[in-house]
Amino acid sequence: MNMMANLNLRAMVTADDGEVKTTSYAVAEIFKKLHKNVIRDIEKLRCSDKFRKLNFELCFENNELQNGKPRKFYRMIKDGWMFLVMGFNGEKADLIKEQFIEAFNWMAEQLTQTFQSKWARYNLITTQYSNRKSHVSGCASSMSSWRWEKQPMENEIAQLEQELQPQLKFEDDK
Structure with a gap:
């Protein structure tokens, strides 16, 4: 041993x-x-x-x-x-x-654990994005700051969505 x-x-x-x-x-x-x-x-x-x-x-x-x-x-x-x-x-x-x-x-x-961590981050960032978007749409003075926040959040959401997608491998049935 x-x-x-x-x-x-x-x-x-x-x-x-x-x-x-x-x-x-x-x-x-x-x-x-x-x-x-x-x-x-x-x-x-x-x-x-x-x-x-x-x-x-x-x-x-x-x-x-x-x-x-x-x-x-x-x-x-x-x-x-x-x-x-x-x-x-x-x-x-x-x-x-x-x-x-x-x-x-x-x-x-x-x-x-890595997957769950990304999933938790995805849930957090989509909630923040949704909340911020709702807030900004009712508040014209926040529009300027939203312009700078929107794209990085959308980019991170897109990246997390890509990483969370299952990668299916297809093989020939021959």
Whole structure:
């Protein structure tokens, strides 16, 4: 257990386009496996093409050690990670799985809190905007100051509306 206290599994998960992800590199590092073996394990998984497309993203990066030859790795979401590591066994593997799940859940909570914070700001600014607009429309002397307040508030409302919209990803049904 002492060895596990030194691992920072939260650093192994990231938020990417509002989704919590990790990489085949992180799996290799945490489970003390060769990266090429993790790649092999991913590619040997017996799952449907649909599950693979939804949960594993094949990526490439420049490999400085081999004259810039592209180096393959995978990004995966929580379900893909869980499907992959279910085959890893042993007491250490079980402990790592538990901590990794906690790290995924922690990152998901951070994303939720960010969304809720933006939602609260959106509600506040739209209420202020509406109140100020009502006040100004009945008060000709305030028209001058409203000219300077209106555009920044409208810009912030538009930006928050864009950030609060769900980002739908469409995939080919082929």
